[in-house]
């Protein structure tokens with residue numbers, strides 16, 4: 001198969017959702033339909049993970065770490081599908097956001113009873129900024145939920161994206177019998193779910209005017225469907241593939257991952273509409289996936305928490321050309337050639353060494369400590385750098401210092417390296433001693449990882465004090481004069497720190513506490529992430 005054909009069949013996406021909306025269940029059902037697993041229930045121990053903040057490390061150890069569920073690859077209908085995991089719950093971290101840098105589209109799962117929830121909003125925002133296509137799966141239709149038309153309205157109002165229902169449920173709340181497919185103009189009625197969703201759901205297809213339909217669903221349901229469809233046709237959005245591709249219109253599907261209601265239809269329509277690997281911007285212009293010269297970037301680094309195997313895996317997303325085992329590539333930040341000798345790929349649950357991979361694919365590389373998040377790897381004959389990764393506003397802060405002051409050196413080295421790798425964001429307090437740092441993250445689990453890794457990789461025990469702040473603002477004055485604790489009025493209303501490039505940052509409790517500072521510093525400009533240079 002040619003490079004162009006390999007690219008055309010790839011679909012690389014992430015499923016985003018608020019915890020418990022059904023991301024794991026939907027993933028599992030996609031694997032079931034893709035033939036990668038035979039009975040649902042195979043992505044096990046999710047439950048165990050969920051209760052696991054404190055013994056997360058233990059679980060990582062036992063399971064050979066969560067890498068196995070980081071990327072799932074399977075084939076369906078001539079497509080090669082890569083699903084990237086976006087950790088949620090307590091695992092929420094910068095990894096969750098960064099994963100979205102490596103996908104070409106996203107599937108947003110909503111719980112029909114809850115609608116758009118907080119974490120979905122956060123993740124949606126990142127997808128929206130990238131302008132990637134977003135598909136919506138409204139889940140849990142097998143039980144009572146909000147009215148379908150209201151859910152569409154909620155997606156549009158709360159998220160500010162247009163929604164086009166691809167199918168529409170038939171029946172009454174909690175007792176839906178099937179769906180009307182608006183693209184194919186056909187009705188699909190589902191048989192009872194007799195296996196608790198463990199096997200594929202049987203369904204029958206009818207023309208919308210087939211007399212059998214009324215017989216099966218009853219006149220009332222039939223009339224209600226006609227009314228809803230008329231409303232949608234008159235007042236709703238029209239289907240527009242360009243708007244889908246630019247992330248302005250979300251094709252929306254109704255279903256139930258648990259009972260396999262509408263899952264296959266979703267998968268098939270999704271594969272038709274979702275884009276193959278997209279070109280990427282670099283400092284040498286746009287890099288097309290079909291460019292024969294290899295390129296990739298690192299989007300995630302996972303340290304093995306097992307002390308017996310101190311290896312780290314760097315996950316790369318291939319952007320152009322063909323990846324081959326043992327190839328040597330140019331690593332932009334060190335300006336060195338690196339041999340990629342033990343590349344790992346993930347087929348459903350198993351890790352295996354791979355020989356080749358193509359744009360859109362994810363490969364895990366053993367990392368001896370040279371890789372950092374956002375690093376570019378290219379063919380030595382065409383060196384360039386992809387756009388920098390965005391910095392995600394930190395929301396949790398802690399003061400960190402070494403328990404044993406004699407170990408200050410190792411501590412500083414460890415913390416600098418983990419920052420370079422992208423595990424944490426580092427700030428320097430102003431005006432106090434140099435033996436402590438302020439660490440910022442987007443999720444509390446990152447602190448546990450930090451503590452554990454400093455101990456296991458640098459042999460340093462740390463003292464970690466959580467700070468009562470949730471908002472960071474990079475600061476500058478509009479006349480370019482220097483912002484310091486002395487020139488900023490109200491600097492003591494939060495904590496004044498410097499980032500790694502010595503840019504001034506104020507950390508405060510919440511957005512509200514910025515009011516006084518804004519009012520009393522008329523020249524001040526604030527930003528939630530560093531100012532562009």
Ligand code: G4P
Nearest residue numbers: 017019020021022023024025139140141143256257258259
């Ligand atoms: P997440 O990854 O987004 O956190 O959600 P997950 O798939 O783990 O699903 C969360 C809960 O919602 C699970 O129930 C799951 O079975 C249930 N669920 C998922 N899809 C559907 C659906 O279509 N309909 C209904 N009614 N429930 C659904 P649980 O009780 O927490 O776990 P379990 O005992 O079912 O495993």
